[in-house]
Amino acid sequence: MASQWVELRDLKFILHEVFNIGEEFLGKGKFADHDVDMVNMVLDQAAKFTENDIAPTYPDEVQRKPVEAVFKDGKVYVPEAYKKIYQLYCEGGWMTVSDSPEVGGQGFPALIAAACAQMFLAGNQAFLMYPGLTHGAARLVEDHFQHPLRETILEKMYTGVWAGTMCLTEPGAGSDVGALKSTAKKNADGTYSITGTKCFISAGDHNLTENIIHPVLARIEGDPAGTKGISIFVVPKIRINPDGSLGEPNDVNCGGIESKMGIHGNSTCTLNFGENGKCIGWLMGEERQGMPIMFQMMNEERQGVGTMGVALSTSAYLHALSYAKERLQGVNIMQMKDPNAKQCPIIQHPDVRRMLLKMKSITDAIRILALYCYYAMDKKAAATDDAEKNKWEGIIEMYTPLVKSFCTDMGDVVTNLAVQTYGGYGFCREYPVEQMMRDNKINTIYEGTNGIQALDLLGRKLGMKKGLYFMNMLGETAAQVAKAKTNDNLKAEAEIVEKALNACAGTAMQFSQLIKTNPFIPLIAAWDYLNCLSEAICGWFHIWMANVATEKLAAGPIEQDKMFYTGKIEGAKFFINRITALVPAKLETLTKDEISCVRIPEEAFAV
């Protein structure tokens, strides 16, 4: 019986059989002490932890009572069940799977922590955001905080004794970060007095830990307007004494939490800093370096959010699949004329199979898309020369907006299809798929809306290094496409993928001209272009996986593996023939001089 939460076999397939981490990374350089067995042990444990401990805390309604973060008398309380899994998470060392042994980590490749996160997030995204943001904030402290308390803070955060956040958004400054109003005033002792209100702060306050470390974006008095004048500060919820013990509260107060569509277990807080003039922060990095420092965490979180889309797609698909195998309704189409035909499981109906294979083939594609970025991080870390390092840095830059945007938009598609597969039951809270659909919706929004990702791709990434990064990205696809072309069973699909990738390159060239003459054409097309590129690239990932599956099948594997590899090939065929195949036609519509949405007067949208 397959799990309803994690696809462990798929993760191992990607890591070992597609990315071949045993040859690529393990036993070498900083991974000299790691081997395949250790990796598999970690993955197995993560799967068990997800199934046995995290997933049972998933429902945000139990017996019609909401299970949610609660704000009462100025304090925030997480769902009671989170306390135990938070403790298990910290004790299990899950916070630092891929972090350096110097900070207490286990030093695995980034891929391993990412694979674990795909599982944990599937079990309960709202919960995992508490340790997830803690880890992200700790990484900033590790890289940018120079202060006698650095070691103390790091140790407390990486062990989960203290938590972390990212305090960026303000009521008037969401996508437009430069408009923020929070201020910092330098004190005689070198600290800063922080004042301002931040909103939508995920895991912004809670009772999981005794202290919370807030990286806070603010403008030092007198610094220029816009993003250039922004600095970033370490602001603890409770002050920290020079010996590392906790002191007085630091005038960081939760003004309330949002009532949301989903992720009810996570506290989305409004935080008031320095209402009483007593909020003290320490500068992180240099003055006015807030944006690049913040973006280090933001880029990591964007990978993380893409992973959330993958995780929810996985659990939604697996639930729908399990339901479709059990639910009896109607008769098999081949027995329609038999009056004595028995009801069959709905998985036998062609349209249900279409929905299931669509879910599977999308989920398979975005899983490897999200993991490929971590693969690139590991490749970059393992690179021995600058050219190689630069190449993988470019891959990370190019893929980040795709991972954040496409994985989460596809999360909407897959969770919606899962609800549809359940029929009326899918709309009921008795089953978890409606919650997965609600939970995923935030993933298309936070850490830069998907529209922002599209502008990042189009306005920054495509032209980086005069297009070299983009060319490298496409260049990496050549070998597997060429290999598939020599296989009669995949030749047609390889050609579709090649055509789609070429069309993406061609459109990018057209855009680079149009941006000078009629910039609105590419600007309007940005989101659709990001999707086209993702659909072409995911076609390539499918080809790659199908190439591996073809070789493995030729070796005559055991029955279960035979089924697994067959599923990979059929999924590739579905995705490429139904989705990637449409990319050239879609791109054609995007380069037409069709700017009705710019031309239309504002008054004409509705009267």
Place this chain on the structure above:
Amino acid sequence: MASQWVELRDLKFILHEVFNIGEEFLGKGKFADHDVDMVNMVLDQAAKFTENDIAPTYPDEVQRKPVEAVFKDGKVYVPEAYKKIYQLYCEGGWMTVSDSPEVGGQGFPALIAAACAQMFLAGNQAFLMYPGLTHGAARLVEDHFQHPLRETILEKMYTGVWAGTMCLTEPGAGSDVGALKSTAKKNADGTYSITGTKCFISAGDHNLTENIIHPVLARIEGDPAGTKGISIFVVPKIRINPDGSLGEPNDVNCGGIESKMGIHGNSTCTLNFGENGKCIGWLMGEERQGMPIMFQMMNEERQGVGTMGVALSTSAYLHALSYAKERLQGVNIMQMKDPNAKQCPIIQHPDVRRMLLKMKSITDAIRILALYCYYAMDKKAAATDDAEKNKWEGIIEMYTPLVKSFCTDMGDVVTNLAVQTYGGYGFCREYPVEQMMRDNKINTIYEGTNGIQALDLLGRKLGMKKGLYFMNMLGETAAQVAKAKTNDNLKAEAEIVEKALNACAGTAMQFSQLIKTNPFIPLIAAWDYLNCLSEAICGWFHIWMANVATEKLAAGPIEQDKMFYTGKIEGAKFFINRITALVPAKLETLTKDEISCVRIPEEAFAV
């Protein structure tokens, strides 16, 4: 300031300027006493009622307290605010806008009631389902119930003193109606004793009315299995004495209500009939005629559900538009290099405009798509010869699955985009768009899932009368396409629409062959084909509207109308160039011998 709930100007445009009901229907035949002013008065009143009374009851959470139907001690309570609007709805005569004066109705064309319903549903779908189902059940009683109490029941239902439902689904019989287990046993006095459990019964029990009339599908003892043996019964919640007064409870008990993703104000009930052997029903129509009678209501409800998709798209779009005009964030792209540029409303950003015009052009399309079916009903009712009647009957048959499926799937798309337009605020319950997204999801499921609609189109409708209905449907599009081709500003779009419609016809021909040789190809393609046909047909509707707008613009209208007509033309261009244009490429993928989702072994979906 445009409304955030209703697009009154758009409804009048379709009724008067596109469908030209003044010439077509009003003042003639059974509409001899109706004129344009009366229609506009009704529409104006409906808009006001929606804005002032219905919409304020919309939120399903107020100050963090749920507003929902509640089940307590065996009884169901609707949200308190529903009582007043239910009373206003009944007193206002809204139940019977287009019903015959013989039953107390106002006798307007069906289009008028449909236009009002689009507005009311936008104001609160969960509420409107109570009177909506009452009306549908009353129509069945009117057409099929022969009994001394018929007049009494009709009068009580059409005035809203008693309510109605449709009791079809059972826990083991959803899409597979023939599997139902409810039974009826004929008594000596001609009544039937009913036993069985029904689930997912919308508005199944509540405290809005003193009685509820349930049409119940059940099998008379000894009748054959499957759909052929099903009969339908009138089963009151409270027994009715021969003089029309209420008697004892009729052993119809609510076993509970569902906790759902959305439409929290509507009670989705499990109903137990005859638990104590004391549930009495009267036969409706003849024995074993349950399915065709039920389908009369089902087909009307399918139009109604499509209308729900239109309604939620409208209110979601209008809210997003209003927000986009107010929310300041970032600077206008043309001022990017100006350090003193002020923040602009987000409607000025190209990607936001793309989302808005996508929402608008889809909503405009599905609005007229849904109304066209009612137009066909009025044309059929007004037809003076059988050929004409038959033609419009064919149009209704062809369009019903498109209306139910495409309008609601697009409801998912538009409500999702509305959430996205709000950014983080869209995910918060403080704003209504997240609720609209949750509410709409049921519309793709109930009254026949959209997958069922696609099979209805492909398996039944395309081949009806040897394809004549389908040919008629396409034939109706010719005149407006030809007219647009003579207009330089619409010629390119008209050609795209023509090409898409021709491709739909061609694919249908291919399917009719394939269904004999490789039936899985069309069966797998059914849902996508329904969407392609809808996207092509909606292109035609846009052409039709743009033709009208072009003529009106030429006449030099007042400024507000100029904006309105300009919006119609730009919306048409966006929809046709971005959506209809892709239809031929999509259809091409559907006719390929690509049946991976049938070929894949069940065990290969996940291991």
